Amino acid sequence: METLIQALISGLVFGAIYAIMTMGLTLVYGCLRTLNMAQGSFGMVGGYAAWMLTTRAGAPPIAGLVAGAIAAAGIGILTHFISVKPLVGRKDIDFEMTAYISTLVVAIMFSASIILLFGARNKAIDPLVDGRLKIFGTVSVSWQQVAVAVVAFICLGGLSVLLNRSRQGLSIMATAQQFDAARLMGVPAGRVYWVTMALAGMLGGIAGVLLAPLYFVSPSAGDLPILKGLTVAVVAGLGSIRGTIYAAFIIGLIEALVATYVGSLWSLPILFALIVVFMIVRPYGLFGKPEEERL
Amino acid sequence: MSDASQASGAQGKLAKTLAWSRTPIWPTIVVVVVVAFIPLVWRNDYYISLFTLILLFTIMTQSWNITIGMCGIWNFGQLAIIALGGYATGLLVVKLGMSPWLALVGGILAGGLSAVIMVLPSIRLRGIYASMLTFAFAEVVRLLIIADSTGFTGGPFGLPGVTGLFDWLSPSWSLRAYFWLTLVISAVVMLFVHRMMNSPFGMGLVSLRESVRYSIGMGINRRVAFIMATAISGLIAGLAGGLYVTFYHGITPSFMGLGPMGALVIMVVVGGLGTVRGPILGAFAVTMLSELLRDTVMWRLVVQGALLLIVLAFWPAGIDGLLERGLVKLRGWMNVGQGEPEGGPQVAVATPAAPVDPGPSLSAPAAQPSPAPAAVIAAAEPPKPAKKVGGFKAWLNADQPKADGKKPGGAKGDKKT
Amino acid sequence: MLEVTHLSAGYGAATVLEDVSISVDEGKFVVLTGPNGHGKTTLLRVLSGLLPADAGDMVFRGERLNGRSAATIVGRGLVHIPQGDLLFVDLTVEQNLFMGAYLSAAWRNRRERIRRVYELFPRLEERRAQQARTLSGGERRMLGIGRGLMSNAKLLMVDEPALGLAPVLVQEVYATLERISHSEATVLLVEETLANARDIADYVYLMDTGRIVHEGAMAEFGTDVLSSTYLGDRGS
Numbered sequence: 001m002e003t004l005i006q007a008l009i010s011g012l013v014f015g016a017i018y019a020i021m022t023m024g025l026t027l028v029y030g031c032l033r034t035l036n037m038a039q040g041s042f043g044m045v046g047g048y049a050a051w052m053l054t055t056r057a058g059a060p061p062i063a064g065l066v067a068g069a070i071a072a073a074g075i076g077i078l079t080h081f082i083s084v085k086p087l088v089g090r091k092d093i094d095f096e097m098t099a100y101i102s103t104l105v106v107a108i109m110f111s112a113s114i115i116l117l118f119g120a121r122n123k124a125i126d127p128l129v130d131g132r133l134k135i136f137g138t139v140s141v142s143w144q145q146v147a148v149a150v151v152a153f154i155c156l157g158g159l160s161v162l163l164n165r166s167r168q169g170l171s172i173m174a175t176a177q178q179f180d181a182a183r184l185m186g187v188p189a190g191r192v193y194w195v196t197m198a199l200a201g202m203l204g205g206i207a208g209v210l211l212a213p214l215y216f217v218s219p220s221a222g223d224l225p226i227l228k229g230l231t232v233a234v235v236a237g238l239g240s241i242r243g244t245i246y247a248a249f250i251i252g253l254i255e256a257l258v259a260t261y262v263g264s265l266w267s268l269p270i271l272f273a274l275i276v277v278f279m280i281v282r283p284y285g286l287f288g289k290p291e292e293e294r295l
Numbered sequence: 296m297s298d299a300s301q302a303s304g305a306q307g308k309l310a311k312t313l314a315w316s317r318t319p320i321w322p323t324i325v326v327v328v329v330v331a332f333i334p335l336v337w338r339n340d341y342y343i344s345l346f347t348l349i350l351l352f353t354i355m356t357q358s359w360n361i362t363i364g365m366c367g368i369w370n371f372g373q374l375a376i377i378a379l380g381g382y383a384t385g386l387l388v389v390k391l392g393m394s395p396w397l398a399l400v401g402g403i404l405a406g407g408l409s410a411v412i413m414v415l416p417s418i419r420l421r422g423i424y425a426s427m428l429t430f431a432f433a434e435v436v437r438l439l440i441i442a443d444s445t446g447f448t449g450g451p452f453g454l455p456g457v458t459g460l461f462d463w464l465s466p467s468w469s470l471r472a473y474f475w476l477t478l479v480i481s482a483v484v485m486l487f488v489h490r491m492m493n494s495p496f497g498m499g500l501v502s503l504r505e506s507v508r509y510s511i512g513m514g515i516n517r518r519v520a521f522i523m524a525t526a527i528s529g530l531i532a533g534l535a536g537g538l539y540v541t542f543y544h545g546i547t548p549s550f551m552g553l554g555p556m557g558a559l560v561i562m563v564v565v566g567g568l569g570t571v572r573g574p575i576l577g578a579f580a581v582t583m584l585s586e587l588l589r590d591t592v593m594w595r596l597v598v599q600g601a602l603l604l605i606v607l608a609f610w611p612a613g614i615d616g617l618l619e620r621g622l623v624k625l626r627g628w629m630n631v632g633q634g635e636p637e638g639g640p641q642v643a644v645a646t647p648a649a650p651v652d653p654g655p656s657l658s659a660p661a662a663q664p665s666p667a668p669a670a671v672i673a674a675a676e677p678p679k680p681a682k683k684v685g686g687f688k689a690w691l692n693a694d695q696p697k698a699d700g701k702k703p704g705g706a707k708g709d710k711k712t
Numbered sequence: 713m714l715e716v717t718h719l720s721a722g723y724g725a726a727t728v729l730e731d732v733s734i735s736v737d738e739g740k741f742v743v744l745t746g747p748n749g750h751g752k753t754t755l756l757r758v759l760s761g762l763l764p765a766d767a768g769d770m771v772f773r774g775e776r777l778n779g780r781s782a783a784t785i786v787g788r789g790l791v792h793i794p795q796g797d798l799l800f801v802d803l804t805v806e807q808n809l810f811m812g813a814y815l816s817a818a819w820r821n822r823r824e825r826i827r828r829v830y831e832l833f834p835r836l837e838e839r840r841a842q843q844a845r846t847l848s849g850g851e852r853r854m855l856g857i858g859r860g861l862m863s864n865a866k867l868l869m870v871d872e873p874a875l876g877l878a879p880v881l882v883q884e885v886y887a888t889l890e891r892i893s894h895s896e897a898t899v900l901l902v903e904e905t906l907a908n909a910r911d912i913a914d915y916v917y918l919m920d921t922g923r924i925v926h927e928g929a930m931a932e933f934g935t936d937v938l939s940s941t942y943l944g945d946r947g948s
Contacts, residue, residue: 035423086608093611096423097369101560102607105600108557112596164807167819174800174811181798184760184791185814186783186863223553227434234427269438275431280416283424 002137007260008253013145015252016152021207021225022232022244023159024076024200030176030239031196032088033096037104038079039229040222041111042201043208046072047217048114050209051125061128065151068209069202076201079106080194088193107222114219127213148210155206156245159199163241172196176239224268228255231271234278237288247286320486327482334471343474349582350477351539356563356574357484358531362414364569365492365500366521369426372413372433374551374559376529379436380406380536381546382448385457388541395458399537406533407526414525418518437551453547460541473542480538481575484531489571491527500524501569554596558585561603567615576614713738713898714759714790714867719768721758728754729922732768736867736900737915741893743930745906746919752902753795755919756869760792761785773866787815789866795875795902797856801845805836808844808855812862822862828896829858832888850881857888865897873901874908882908906933 021043028036046068054064083102087095127144128151134140163169174182175192183189208221215221232251236243251271258267278285334343355377362370370376384402387393393401413432417425441451448454460476461469491497503517540546549555558581566577581599588595610616714736722728728751736742744752757763759770761782770777772790800808809829813822830837833854839847844855853873860868870889874882890912893899903909906916909930916933918926 035427082604086604090611093607094422097426098607098611100369100423100426101564102604104553105557105561105603108553109597109600112593112600116593116597167810167814170803170807170811171814173803177800177802178798180762181794181800182811183762183782184786184794184798185811185859186786187811187814188781188783230427230431234431238423265442269435269442272431272435272438276416276428276435279420279424279428279431283420283428 002139003260005139007256009139009141009145010260011253011256012249013141013148013252014256015249016149017207017210018228018232018252019245019248020152020155020203020210022229022236022248023156023241024203024207025229025233026236026239026241026244027172027176027196027203028200029233030241031172032084032099032193034084034099034103035096035230035233035238036079036197036200037100037226038075038083038107038110038222039200039204040224040226041079041107042072042075042204042222043211043225044114044217044219044222045075045110046205046208047125047212047221048118048123049205050212051123051217055123055125061126064125065128065206065209068205070205072205072208073198073202075110076197076199076204077194079103079201080197082106084197085190085193107226111219111222118219120219122216122218125212125217128210144213151206151210155203159203168192168195172199227268228271231275233285234275235285237285240285240287243285243287319489323482323486327478330478331475334474340467340470343470345582345586347470347474347477347542349578350474350481351535351542352559352562352578352582353481353575354477354484354531354535354538355559356566356578357481357488357571358528358535359559359563360569360571360574361488361491361524361528361531362410363563364573365497366503366524367422368414368417368521368525369422369429370410370414370417370525370528371426371430371556372436373528373532374556375433375436376406376410376413376532377536377539378546378548378551379409380533381540381550382440382454382536383533384537385454385540385546386448388457389454395460395462395541399460399534399541402537402540403530403533406536407530410525410529410532411522415522418521433551433556437548440548449547451548453545453549454540455545457540457544457546459544460538473538477538480534485571485575492571496520496523557596558599561599564603565606565613567613567618570613570615570619572618573613573615576618580614713773714900715769715771716755716759717769717771719755719758719770720766721754721763722766723763727766727922729758732919732922732924734917734924734927736898738866738898739893740914741890741899741901741909741912742915742917743901743903743906743909743913744917744919745903745909746925748904750919751922752904752919753871754922756792756794756871756902759785759790759869762792783815786863787817789864789897791860791863791865791868791897793856793860793868793870793873795871797852799844799847799852799855799859802843804841804843805847805855806840808859809836809862812859815863818863825862829861832861832891832896833858849877850884853877853881853885854888857885857892861892861896867898867900868892868896869900869902871902872904874903874905886912 021039024042025036025039028034028039049071050061050064050068053059053067054061059067083106084099087093087098087102127142128147129143132140132142133146161169163173171182171187171192172195174185175187175189175196179189182192204225207225211225212221215224228251232244232247235251236247251274254274255267255271258264258270262270333346337343355373358377359370359373362368362373380402383405384395384398387398387401388395413429417428420428440448443450459469459473461472464472492501500520503520536546539550562577562581563574564577565580566575567573581602584599584602585595588598606613612619714734716732716734719732720727720730732751732755734742734744734755744755746752754763758765759777761777761780761784765778772785772788775788777785777788777790800811803811806826809826810819810822813819813825818825830840835851836854836858839851844852847855857868857870857873860870873885873889877885886908889899889901893912901909901913906913913930916928916930917924918933
């Protein structure tokens with residue numbers, strides 16, 4: 001029983017991280033119709049920024065989180081300008097596929113660049129907070145996990161306010177839902193695009209910093225997150241914000257349960273088998289809509 | 296096509312040879328024979344092994360091109376298919392003690408089978424979903440192999456000790472034998488793909504890719520056609536995998552990783568999608584580039600990636616596209632002196648591009664969901680006005696003039712790169 | 713207010729509009745009619761900046777708008793309400809309306825403006841927190857028009873507002889459009905079924921295959937003119 005609760009707690013925390021991480025994918029897909037394979041790289045870069053500030057320069061962990069968010073947002077904008085923007089509006093290419101490949105290659109380039117700058121070795125980073133909180137019996141939760149949950153909720157909450165109340169946020173959602181009408185309202189598509197990518201970068205960066213104490217800061221730190229992010233996105237339905245949150249927690253819980261009861265080596269193949277099943281049975285995910293196609 | 300028959304009468308033989316609308320069997324044989332001499336005169340084993348690798352990549356990219364270039368299905372599981380062919384061959388040799396030549400056949404079949412299994416579910420899915428599905432399949436395969444602790448596949452450390460095809464020769468001659476073998480095979484594959492592209496089957500595939508409505512109208516079963524093409528692609532991929540595993544005496548799951556997949560993508564795209572020459576050019580260019588930057592592995596990745604981005608931004612038709620434009624100009628220049636009435640350059644342009652180049656498959660399919668600023672608003676208004684006789688009379692009768700079929704991307708075989 | 717002279721435009725090699733000239737005076741209700749697929753929507757798209765003009769001029773309130781971005785054109789008060797509503801379906805009614813006031817000048821006054829829209833369309837106020845996808849056909853139409861009003865629109869170009877609506881709703885929509893043309897903004901209407909607009913139109917342009925083939929005051933477009941020249945009423 002207590003193992004179960006421990007697993008559930010772990011699953012919820014991971015779910016929260018996945019939600020933030022995948023939200024970037026969701027926003028970019030909804031708005032730019034791009035499956036941003038560099039999303040994992042955003043987290044990876046965020047981790048490095050946090051590492052530089054905290055472990056190297058001795059700043060407090062919160063500063064690392066902020067630095068990671070900002071650095072990753074910058075990388076998001078960079079990604080947009082070198083791999084997505086050149087493709088927008090062109091009639092001679094299939095945009096979705098080309099952008100997919102483009103961002104995939106950019107992700108590889110980011111990893112390679114990081115190796116050039118920092119070397120290939122893993123770097124350790126301290127968690128935001130230390131220590132554990134005992135709940136009952138053998139069930140405990142680390143303060144880090146609590147911190148993660150808190151950060152995640154703040155992020156998601158902030159995002160919701162941004163998207164639903166602010167002018168810029170509404171314009172992102174409007175562009176995602178009905179591109180032509182948004183233009184008719186005077187929304188500058190170009191600006192919405194890079195703002196969305198910056199936002200995706202920030203979210204990815206935060207997720208990366210939260211994951212860094214667990215998975216180390218390394219050039220390949222983005223590989224796993226993008227794979228998991230894809231799983232969540234597929235289950236959610238590409239572009240669905242609500243779906244992303246549900247799917248993130250579902251996946252987090254499944255992963256935690258599989259890791260606890262079957263073995264952590266199997267969690268990833270099972271997740272991917274899940275993608276396969278979903279794509280066959282319900283390709284638009286839980287909440288995705290076929291009419292998302294912009295014809 | 297009637298242009299072609301006009302051309303054969305009106306044009307010189309030289310222009311005809313340059314036109315690739317016929318299967319260039321003789322030129323290929325000539326090239327093969329010439330290239331075959333290289334290992335005999337050149338002592339440097341390293342470069343021979345490099346060229347063999349390039350030829351292997353050529354076979355891989357050609358096989359991948361069938362799915363992408365002709366069917367328009369972005370099968371990101373291609374490396375997994377190749378790897379499965381390799382593993383099949385390897386396992387047959389290592390576990391069952393089969394002769395590598397026989398095991399190669401097993402690899403071929405494994406490739407064909409896994410390709411069909413992987414692509415089957417994604418046929419009815421739209422572009423990005425289809426590719427994600429194949430990607431997921433490939434990852435499952437890779438991760439399962441990595442997770443395999445039973446020692447059957449060798450797990451994350453790979454499958455070692457696979458006997459080579461020519462191990463009974465000295466290493467130097469074995470290398471050369473491999474070179475010749477892959478040379479011949481890649482030439483055969485290239486000719487085969489060329490044939491396939493220009494056959495009714497191949498051109499049917501391309502038109503299916505562009506428009507599903509066409510397929511229904513023609514009574515072609517789209518799925519069956521795609522499955523057949525995928526099977527062919529898989530068989531070739533399996534062959535490549537088998538050759539790889541016997542050449543390198545082993546294979547590991549990292550073969551299917553993101554890095555090699557990226558390299559393969561770059562080869563195909565930079566070379567030129569949907570063409571016969573493209574994969575060859577791409578394999579050559581990218582591998583040579585890798586070699587130049589051999590000592591600085593990480594820079595290599597960055598440069599290769601940058602190359603892809605630049606190509607995508609400026610020359611999405613790849614090297615082959617540039618080559619094509621150059622050749623077209625060349626032909627036009629050569630035909631100027633022939634005193635053609637209306638034919639000359641026009642005919643030169645008309646003949647080659649259409650059959651061989653069904654249009655870069657990165658190009659827009661009939662439905663383009665792109666955030667293009669010029670996207671169509673609530674498309675009740677088609678691009679061309681319905682110029683119908685008695686348009687007003689139709690309006691009078693409360694008939695809506697039918698919208699023209701929208702083909703914003705242009706017809707297949709759009710030669711203007 | 714709006715002067716379009718010798719405008720030509722098209723998609724790539726295909727020319728859709730040829731030598732189109734129309735003018736809309738302030739306060740006049742102008743209708744652009746003709747069979748579907750002959751360029752009416754394309755003309756609106758050129759005017760709103762989504763499609764570039766190949767030749768000719770568009771002058772709005774003394775300013776030449778050729779080559780300006782859609783955002784600029786909206787900012788000047790020329791608003792295009794597209795065919796089929798194109799609502800932001802997952803946003804609420806109120807969010808849709810606010811989006812209409814996206815441009816900063818309008819954004820600051822958005823609460824005031826939305827009150828005026830709610831006056832015109834009380835049903836929208838009832839449904840303000842509902843997702844746009846839950847609205848009925850007529851309500852969607854109202855939302856689309858209301859959204860257009862949220863910016864400081866001086867000239868509203870409405871594309872086929874009667875499309876897909878039951879006759880009762882069509883009347884309602886047209887009644888509202890008439891109110892709007894009297895109090896809020898000038899209206900340029902694209903309407904395939906001229907009969908719908910017969911009662912409120914002041915001036916009519918007839919478009920056939922991308923050209924203006926006839927124009928005149930609504931009174932001129934009587935039954936005899938129509939049936940004898942080009943077209944006829946359809947069982948109205």
